[in-house]
Amino acid sequence: MSKIGLTPPFLKRVTLLPNRVDRERFPFTRFPRLLNDDFSLEFSRSITFFTGENGTGKSTVLEAIATLCGFHIGGGGWEHQLHATTERSRSLLADALRPSWLPKVSKGFFFRSDTFAEVARYLDDVGVSREIDGRRLHEQSHGESLLSVFVNRFGTKDRCLYLLDEPENALSPTRQLSFLRLLRDWEQSGNVQVIIATHSPIIMSYPGATNLSFDGDAIVPVEFEETEHYRVTRAFLGDPERYLRELFDEDTNT
Template identity: 45%
Template sequence: MFLKRISLIKENIPTYEQYPFSIPAIKNFQALDLKSNVTFFVGENGSGKSTLLEAIADKCGFHTAGGSKNNYYDVHSANSDLGEFIRLAWLPKVTNGFFLRAESFYHFATHIDEVDETGFRDYGGKSLLQQSHGESFLSLFLNRFKGKAIYLLDEPEAALSPQRQLVFLRILHQLSTSNECQFIIATHSPILLGYPNATILSFDSGRIEEMEYEETDHYQITKYFLHNREKMLNELLEAEE
């Protein structure tokens, strides 16, 4: 592990009435100690998990639309509103890493197409734009992710089938154990959340709280649906009639 602690610099916050400080989990946030090489942020849309992940990326110097310290390209509304109000504690500090933002990955892929002069060496030898969305994600994970680094991933499952999510878990394991990489991942995937010995942090209660895999809504709702599909669908669809 490299990043040990994330703190909110409360004395610099002008008001809690405006975004992103009005988000309950951010408003009540003080400090967070990271305990493992793989940390998951979970929560409903708008709960603040991606907002905090983006702020960490901004503080690391990564492009907040996706990329590392060495990627420079313009994207509308790519700045973090929270980045200047957090403090990161490292031991030791690393400068290598990457921020994956699924919703703006096309902009990053276009940027690489414009500047790469290595024959896409870090992306499997093929333009990311000439691969499917899922293939381009895996090419990034397999070829660019390596060495001592921190990787911040915002919904990496967005482009991955269930089978490819299992492939990603194997990549995650290899990188976090053999290559000393640290991961912080915002996700909705019950498959990814099942990674062993990871820390799961929920943003849903208005505070950032650690929970076990089986306690997450992602696990409980998916399990209930798989075991009670017809009953759940009948209740859900009949309620609309």
């Protein structure tokens, strides 16, 4: 049987249904131009990055996509939703979005760094994490436990959707490079779609991914080298002394 059409991205698009929008409430009050009546987001590759300045709406959109796809708003795998204890309000954006799948997938994980400890506790409690490195998650460092969950819990045998909000938070630069290798494994499996909100220039350098910038009034694809994160990091590391001098001079001049 031909696999055409059954390769990632499985989630092809999310489209706003204007009649379901409550313009008086968050996030429509906060992002009226971004979330206009014509809002839709296309996914054309296995791996998509959300990039942009703090507060531009990346997590808001990722969280909406996650709940739209059936994950618990507090994060975790689909099976975790029955056990999740995080009290979070539901996503009004999710209520106003329609997903287009080919095919619909029913496995995956929604990782958010702010609730990872809770999800790790759950994985420890149900005994799943005993298999990881012989140590339970709470006996590992933040970055170690994070990477072990990614390596050991994020399978590639079945079609999966992985939604990750700032996975770099606990990862050293070297472990971010390991994460790139993991991304390559996921992509090459032909079974995984990943959407990642990130500030890490290392992670967003992954070749063949789409970088979607949230920095303007519309979400648009940008080249990795055009991102603010890449330009600022490169300029800084090229001449840290000059950068710091200018930065602190500005402070004393104001």
